Amino acid sequence: MYENIIHKHKPAPDNLIYILHDIQDCHPQHYITETAATEVAHYLNVPVSHVYGVITFYTMFSTKPRGKNIIRLCESPPCHLKGSDNILRKLKELLKIKKTGETSADGLFTLETCACLGVCGNAPVIMVNETVYGDLTEDKVEVIIEKVRGGKS
Numbered sequence: 001m002y003e004n005i006i007h008k009h010k011p012a013p014d015n016l017i018y019i020l021h022d023i024q025d026c027h028p029q030h031y032i033t034e035t036a037a038t039e040v041a042h043y044l045n046v047p048v049s050h051v052y053g054v055i056t057f058y059t060m061f062s063t064k065p066r067g068k069n070i071i072r073l074c075e076s077p078p079c080h081l082k083g084s085d086n087i088l089r090k091l092k093e094l095l096k097i098k099k100t101g102e103t104s105a106d107g108l109f110t111l112e113t114c115a116c117l118g119v120c121g122n123a124p125v126i127m128v129n130e131t132v133y134g135d136l137t138e139d140k141v142e143v144i145i146e147k148v149r150g151g152k153s
């Protein structure tokens, strides 16, 4: 089922992370299924437990279905000091979700937290899919969410 994606890479254990990224990116719900993890393990000739060890170690991987768009809010100290809590509160309000890790009822957004995104000078920061947004205010977050909802991101 995932053969086409997996076989784009050489069967070397060092390619595990790249393969997992590709699998997750290709899934409409941005996660790695049990079938995919098993197929990767067989292809690389490593135990399935090793594949799961990697999946669960890195927060960017998920074993649960997620929304069409993934929002990652940086919660490292510089962003925290610049008000990431307010941004988090606003995001929850806009997406009508109670806690991080949840997906909005329309299936459009999953809200997650993460460590430093490497642009601390622009704190507070979020990343929506592959795009980083900095110097955030609650108003700016509202505009970003509307833009993504309208398919303009």
Ligand code: FES
Pocket (backbone or CB within 6 Å): 074, 075, 076, 077, 078, 079, 080, 115, 116, 117, 118, 119, 120, 121, 123, 124, 125
């Ligand atoms: S602390 Fe948030 S981007 Fe570095």
